[in-house]
């Protein structure tokens with residue numbers, strides 16, 4: 001299939017095929033795509049539709065738990081195509097994420113129009129996230145034979161206020177309660193599909209069972225779910241509490257990190273009404289508290305006022321990112337045939353490269369990062385144990401420590417206090433520490449980690465990084481700890497060292513269980529290549545200085561291509577370096593007009609914009625602050641999304657200005673010229 005993308009005022013791009021990756025990237029970026037035939041060309045048939053979906057190789061999704069009556073449509077391709085919700089034409093189907101009332105809703109839902117209705121029957125969309133972004137701005141048209149994608153010139157969902165933002169701004173207490181408790185749904189299902197009801201799917205069909213015994217077995221296995229048989233043979237189910245506001249992290253490598261109003265609460269309140277169900281009883285908070293019906297009504301009205309409706313044409317396809325966008329169906333007259341198909345994410349192979357490095361990252365949970373913010377321990381003023389404790393209370397779970405920061409005993413004390421107070425468990429935390437330059441010799445590597453563990457009071461760390469690609473003369477623990485940059489004679493002494501031997505010693509630490517992962521810091525592309533040339537365990541992450549003045553795009557790309565996650569230190573730029581005389585007030589980014597302009601648009605601070613920029617580049621920002629207010633500020637970055645133009649504007653501030661440069665500070669402070677990036 002040929003895909004031509006025609007952007008208004010921009011040159012067109014031509015691809016030989018639409019690959020899975022292109023598709024996933026488009027739907028992550030734009031949230032919904034409309035694939036439409038060119039005027040005059042033959043519309044797609046249902047078999048074309050099915051073949052197109054099969055070619056994308058998305059993950060099969062088992063359709064269990066849905067309320068809508070549907071039938072399977074026979075197609076030649078090896079995918080499942082159902083009728084869309086067959087609710088009677090005069091009934092509106094309210095906004096919902098497909099299957100938001102089950103624990104694992106599909107990631108993608110596709111609709112195909114075989115026969116448009118005479119009047120009405122539009123599918124309407126609304127962005128359910130927190131951010132306005134160009135991701136949602138454009139629907140795309142795709143032609144059938146040679147697929148053409150171009151911007152839709154009419155109504156777009158990006159001009160509207162997204163649902164999460166509306167609810168958070170106008171009904172904050174409701175939002176907080178929904179976040180905390182989730183929602184429980186109550187639905188009574190008949191024994192046979194009831195075509196007169198939009199929620200008339202039978203319990204056999206809903207749960208994909210053929211006997212009541214099997215059904216009861218299934219239901220008894222769901223903790224927190226309650227059910228009851230009614231005298232007429234129907235089944236009433238009250239679900240377990242289901243998360244109703246979600247953080248969407250990553251989808252196929254795209255850093256989404258957005259809150260979404262992801263539930264069926266409004267759909268249940270508006271539409272779960274039939275001879276068996278009373279919509280006002282259909283939904284409660286997860287702790288069984290009733291929901292305020294005025295609030296539910298106001299949200300329903302907001303959705304209706306802000307929806308974008310699309311009138312179907314024969315052969316049209318909608319591809320919807322079901323985690324980011326809600327859909328609904330207007331009532332209609334005349335026959336209408338719209339089909340639906342659901343999929344999970346793409347299959348999870350290939351996220352980490354396998355280029356000969358015997359891949360040993362077996363626990364991918366460390367690479368999926370539900371909360372990408374990390375708190376750094378370098379040069380913390382005051383009592384670091386108090387700061388760590390407060391940071392954990394403020395919500396941080398990732399901590400970046402190092403022998404060189406000289407405060408691991410107090411860091412450990414703060415962690416221990418938070419664990420003892422029941423705020424977190426050790427497993428909830430991700431603790432990184434680093435191998436200092438004087439311990440690169442393979443004999444010293446395990447000793448260095450033991451000392452970090454002893455100081456931190458931990459049995460293991462989550463990640464151990466080589467701090468710098470700089471090997472220095474050994475200084476014994478008794479003489480000086482941390483050794484810093486100079487030996488007992490006040491000299492910085494570089495030594496010859498084979499860094500691949502250091503890496504091998506790091507690998508042995510993984511085997512010992514004292515660290516879960518190992519990685520690198522301040523390494524450039526060539527240093528990384530050298531490590532990879534003999535590595536048996538791939539570095540999990542690369543920690544580098546990264547902020548709008550030093551965007552490091554090539555290094556990040558190289559690391560990513562090598563299957564290495566990137567974390568960004570000093571994400572706020574030169575701030576920390578002023579007191580060290582390594583930056584001046586002119587280097588600060590807090591007053592930068594570009595950053596400030598963007599921050600005002602979202603009612604955010606300049607710091608929050610820089611941290612969000614880092615996250616949207618798929619790098620994990622490591623920031624630090626001694627103030628509780630700023631700790632909280634630096635984490636309040638999941639309710640907005642920077643547009644491509646805004647990301648580009650911040651990218652353009654890059655001037656390759658490195659504040660933490662051994663090529664400069666080693667000579668200035670220790671009299672040793674030690675460039676590593678040149």
Ligand SMILES: NC(=O)c1ccc[n+]([C@@H]2O[C@H](COP(=O)([O-])OP(=O)(O)OC[C@H]3O[C@@H](n4cnc5c(N)ncnc54)[C@H](OP(=O)(O)O)[C@@H]3O)[C@@H](O)[C@H]2O)c1
Pocket residue numbers: 375376377378379400401467521522543544568569570571572573575576605607608622623624625626627630633634660
């Ligand atoms: N691998 C390495 O070689 C390396 C090198 C450097 C750093 N790091 C890691 O990265 C961490 C962070 O580096 P960094 O200290 O340069 O981080 P940063 O977060 O970019 O800068 C911290 C400075 O910014 C201020 N600040 C924090 N939040 C602010 C906000 N919202 N508004 C205004 N000012 C704010 C802090 O002051 P207040 O405390 O007054 O809020 C502090 O002076 C370190 O702690 C360390 O863990 C690693």
